[in-house]
Amino acid sequence: xxxxxxxxxxxxxxxxxxxxxxxxxxxxxxxxxxxxxxxxxxxxxxxxxxxxxxxxxxxxxxxxxxxxxxxxxxxxxxxxxxxxxxxxxxxxxxxxxxxxxxxxxxxxxxxxxxxxxxxxxxxxxxxxxxxxxxxxxxxxxxxxxxxxxxxxxxxxxxxxxxxxxxxxxxxxxxxxxxxxxxxxxxxxxxxxxxxxxxxxxxxxxxxxxxxxxxxxxxxxxxxxxxxxxxxxxxxxxxxxxxxxxxxxxxxxxxxxxxxxxxxxxxxxxxxxxxxxxxxxxxxxxxxxxxxxxxxxxxxxxxxxxxxxxxxxxxxxxxxxxxxxxxxxxxxxxxxxxxxxxxxxxxxxxxxxxxxxxxxxxxxxxxxxxxxx
Amino acid sequence: xxxxxxxxxxxxxxxxxxxxxxxxxxxxxxxxxxxxxxxxxxxxxxxxxxxxxxxxxxxxxxxxxxxxxxxxxxxxxxxxxxxxxxxxxxxxxxxxxxxxxxxxxxxxxxxxxxxxxxxxxxxxxxxxxxxxxxxxxxxxxxxxxxxxxxxxxxxxxxxxxxxxxxxxxxxxxxxxxxxxxxxxxxxxxxxxxxxxxxxxxxxxxxxxxxxxxxxxxxxxxxxxxxxxxxxxxxxxxxxxxxxxxxxxxxxxxxxxxxxxxxxxxxxxxxxxxxxxxxxxxxxxxxxxxxxxxxxxxxxxxxxxxxxxxxxxxxxxxxxxxxxxxxxxxxxxxxxxxxxxxxxxxxxxxxxxxxxxxxxxxxxxxxxxxxxxxxxxxxxxxxxxxxxxxxxxxxxxxxxxxxxxxxxxxxxxxxxxxxxxxxxxxxxxxxxxxxxxxxxxxxxxxxxxxxxxxxxxxxxxxxxxxxxxxxxxxxxxxxxxxxxxxxxxxxxxxxxxxxxxxxxxxxxxxxxxxxxxxxxxxxxxxxxx
Numbered sequence: 001x002x003x004x005x006x007x008x009x010x011x012x013x014x015x016x017x018x019x020x021x022x023x024x025x026x027x028x029x030x031x032x033x034x035x036x037x038x039x040x041x042x043x044x045x046x047x048x049x050x051x052x053x054x055x056x057x058x059x060x061x062x063x064x065x066x067x068x069x070x071x072x073x074x075x076x077x078x079x080x081x082x083x084x085x086x087x088x089x090x091x092x093x094x095x096x097x098x099x100x101x102x103x104x105x106x107x108x109x110x111x112x113x114x115x116x117x118x119x120x121x122x123x124x125x126x127x128x129x130x131x132x133x134x135x136x137x138x139x140x141x142x143x144x145x146x147x148x149x150x151x152x153x154x155x156x157x158x159x160x161x162x163x164x165x166x167x168x169x170x171x172x173x174x175x176x177x178x179x180x181x182x183x184x185x186x187x188x189x190x191x192x193x194x195x196x197x198x199x200x201x202x203x204x205x206x207x208x209x210x211x212x213x214x215x216x217x218x219x220x221x222x223x224x225x226x227x228x229x230x231x232x233x234x235x236x237x238x239x240x241x242x243x244x245x246x247x248x249x250x251x252x253x254x255x256x257x258x259x260x261x262x263x264x265x266x267x268x269x270x271x272x273x274x275x276x277x278x279x280x281x282x283x284x285x286x287x288x289x290x291x292x293x294x295x296x297x298x299x300x301x302x303x304x305x306x307x308x309x310x311x312x313x314x315x316x317x318x319x320x321x322x323x324x325x326x327x328x329x330x331x332x333x334x335x336x337x338x339x340x341x342x343x344x345x346x347x348x349x350x351x352x353x354x355x356x357x358x359x360x361x362x363x364x365x366x367x368x369x370x371x372x
Numbered sequence: 373x374x375x376x377x378x379x380x381x382x383x384x385x386x387x388x389x390x391x392x393x394x395x396x397x398x399x400x401x402x403x404x405x406x407x408x409x410x411x412x413x414x415x416x417x418x419x420x421x422x423x424x425x426x427x428x429x430x431x432x433x434x435x436x437x438x439x440x441x442x443x444x445x446x447x448x449x450x451x452x453x454x455x456x457x458x459x460x461x462x463x464x465x466x467x468x469x470x471x472x473x474x475x476x477x478x479x480x481x482x483x484x485x486x487x488x489x490x491x492x493x494x495x496x497x498x499x500x501x502x503x504x505x506x507x508x509x510x511x512x513x514x515x516x517x518x519x520x521x522x523x524x525x526x527x528x529x530x531x532x533x534x535x536x537x538x539x540x541x542x543x544x545x546x547x548x549x550x551x552x553x554x555x556x557x558x559x560x561x562x563x564x565x566x567x568x569x570x571x572x573x574x575x576x577x578x579x580x581x582x583x584x585x586x587x588x589x590x591x592x593x594x595x596x597x598x599x600x601x602x603x604x605x606x607x608x609x610x611x612x613x614x615x616x617x618x619x620x621x622x623x624x625x626x627x628x629x630x631x632x633x634x635x636x637x638x639x640x641x642x643x644x645x646x647x648x649x650x651x652x653x654x655x656x657x658x659x660x661x662x663x664x665x666x667x668x669x670x671x672x673x674x675x676x677x678x679x680x681x682x683x684x685x686x687x688x689x690x691x692x693x694x695x696x697x698x699x700x701x702x703x704x705x706x707x708x709x710x711x712x713x714x715x716x717x718x719x720x721x722x723x724x725x726x727x728x729x730x731x732x733x734x735x736x737x738x739x740x741x742x743x744x745x746x747x748x749x750x751x752x753x754x755x756x757x758x759x760x761x762x763x764x765x766x767x768x769x770x771x772x773x774x775x776x777x778x779x780x781x782x783x784x785x786x787x788x789x790x791x792x793x794x795x796x797x798x799x800x801x802x803x804x805x806x807x808x809x810x811x812x813x814x815x816x817x818x819x820x821x822x823x824x825x826x827x828x829x830x831x832x833x834x835x836x837x838x839x840x841x842x843x844x845x846x847x848x849x850x851x852x853x854x855x856x857x858x859x860x861x862x863x864x865x866x867x868x869x870x871x872x873x874x875x876x877x878x879x880x881x882x883x884x885x886x887x888x889x890x891x892x893x894x895x896x897x898x899x900x
Binding site for chain 2: 237
């Protein structure tokens with residue numbers, strides 16, 4: 001009884017403490033800290049290169065928020081990143097680091113390109129066929145890596161990187177073939193047919209004053225919700241995360257981890273490939289010969305990291321990255337280097353990656369306080 | 373080192389007064405007093421989580437007490453760290469050995485304080501010193517043997533020598549008998565007595581009552597962080613000790629009605645298996661378990677038990693043999709098939725194999741069944757059913773801290789984690805239950821619980837294969853005991869006729885009829 005009274009007195013204090021402790025363990029807090037440091041470090045670089053960080057950041061901010069048209073551009077930039085982010089996040093739940101999202105993205109857009117140019121089909125059907133082709137290509141690209149790992153024990157990170165390069169050169173090869181290459185088009189392919197495009201209706205584009213606004217963002221949101229659903233509500237999600245969290249116990253529990261790996265990697269590859277298809281069908285309409293890897297897949301890793309691998313979080317993290325990319329592209333209007341965006345994003349990744357160091361320091365200090 | 377020849381003098385070696393140790397809000401030690409006389413064996417008894425290890429870690433300088441004072445041989449001290457504790461003559465032998473496997477015994481003992489001769493390590497005089505220490509306390513350790521070549525019991529002696537070499541007068545032994553055979557335990561107790569006869573003081577952390585009776589002079593009991601009592605071991609019974617430790621009356625004897633074993637549930641024939649090094653670890657093993665019987669597989673760790681169980685639960689592939697279950701050969705079948713055909717198991721390593729620590733209790737309880745109704749339907753998890761199931765089982769099996777199954781399993785205590793596995797495997801209701809070291813690291817209360825459910829399976833006319841390194845456990849539960857040695861079954865004894873000495877010899881590779889004299893000769897040192 002005495003103890004109970006004491007406990008009651010302590011309860012209030014404990015609630016406050018529990019809330020702060022809970023906050024200190026939240027990923028979101030450390031993401032915010034990391035973003036802050038990202039801008040800080042970016043600012044230092046700008047300043048040391050002779051630009052006013054405030055002016056540059058103001059420009060960045062204005063480029064995104066000053067007009068609805070710009071906001072829509074940010075969304076268009078963000079859409080493929082949401083897909084590659086989802087791809088990386090989903091595979092990470094199974095303990096696989098999908099650094100091959102880049103290659104899956106490329107083969108996805110390439111497959112959609114071929115179907116979009118070579119096939120003549122009615123509008124909606126054509127779009128579906130392009131996407132199916134992209135999904136199939138991405139699945140195969142990722143599944144091959146999974147098979148190499150399961151059957152031959154080859155580290156997936158190595159094969160992913162190799163497959164990225166294979167996709168890169170395959171794409172360059174295909175767009176230079178006669179049927180795909182645009183005569184007199186320099187180093188790019190033909191444009192995909194009108195029927196394969198996913199732009200919003202012309203009347204809406206006119207109102208938005210943006211000729212590239214497309215349905216991609218809706219598909220991305222649907223995909224994110226679907227992945228969230230799979231992870232939290234289905235037996236597949238149960239198995240994927242069980243394998244990711246403790247492969248030994250999963251095996252003991254009779255979960256076929258190889259099969260789970262194949263299914264999950266296929267899905268992950270399909271997501272990245274859809275990102276490529278949507279970028280093609282909603283924005284670029286053609287593929288140019290690559291000089292270097294475009295980086296949508298690698299940027300997906302950043303998106304997944306910022307989102308702590310949460311599917312819904314990938315939407316917001318994708319938007320953030322998309323806005324940074326679009327806003328950053330406007331920095332050269334004030335002669336500031338657009339690369340500062342890469343510095344900021346790189347710093348954010350670095351700080352998120354080492355966030356457990358912050359966490360350790362902060363929670364240890366907290367604990368010490370309690371011990372004394 | 374001066375030699376004193378008396379047991380338990382009145383000189384106080386360790387005096388811990390009003391020790392309080394808090395971790396956050398949790399009070400691990402709540403005003404504990406401990407007085408240990410020079411030359412006595414003093415046992416610290418308590419359940420897991422009672423605070424006995426915390427108390428010893430305070431004494432060894434690993435934790436600083438929140439309040440309270442310590443004096444060693446009468447002088448008050450503030451023990452800053454283990455190095456300081458060693459300077460004060462306090463040494464600790466941990467439950468998990470810290471030895472360098474490819475090094476020799478001598479090299480391990482002198483590691484970190486090597487005697488030097490010019491620029492080189494004076495291994496010769498070190499070896500001599502090790503040999504002297506070993507002989508003085510009757511340890512018979514070969515100073516030139518490599519750690520990887522000697523038994524667990526010998527390795528433990530090396531750990532004790534390490535502490536003695538550093539000049540310890542007060543030795544803390546943390547659960548020293550956890551992985552020893554009965555013979556080795558007996559020898560360890562002799563060594564402990566040799567130590568105290570030489571004036572050393574020994575603190576024994578344990579929850580095994582039999583060993584306290586055999587080895588200790590006095591015993592301090594700790595329960596839920598609080599000091600309960602210090603008693604003369606002579607004056608109390610094991611039953612008294614258990615009740616003081618748990619705080620209620622404890623049932624030791626397992627209630628077991630005789631049952632006539634029925635049909636053979638699992639028939640293991642001529643199993644061969646190699647380990648990862650390519651060494652054959654199962655060499656034609658045969659074993660049968662029938663309905664309504666508990667078969668205990670007794671043996672020292674590393675004689676093929678692990679591999680056998682892994683084959684029977686689908687975690688490993690063997691080279692040859694048959695595993696006949698329900699008329700079908702399921703040798704090298706996968707975990708899912710074996711489970712389907714009636715094999716459930718309590719794995720040896722509950723955190724590695726048994727549980728997904730980041731998953732909730734509810735999710736862990738459906739590990740094998742998550743894709744079956746009522747827990748899922750067409751690939752969609754039915755959370756209502758999963759959580760209802762969890763609420764029922766946490767209630768029925770008294771899984772504490774589970775919050776109706778929402779809590780992550782990793783946040784439960786070891787005993788409650790084990791209860792989650794038991795609840796799951798018993799509820800799966802398969803024909804065969806394989807239980808591997810089901811009570812390792814559990815306290816008396818939890819052990820009683822686990823044993824009750826194992827016997828209940830048998831009483832429900834299921835087959836049980838019990839694999840354990842605890843001979844007591846095997847003897848108290850089994851209807852039939854099979855002894856495994858070097859990858860084969862070397863003997864079979866009915867449970868009610870089992871004799872610890874005979875079993876111990878068989879476990880060490882002797883036949884059932886070998887006499888004790890012969891075995892002692894075998895143990896004699898072969899070096900000087």
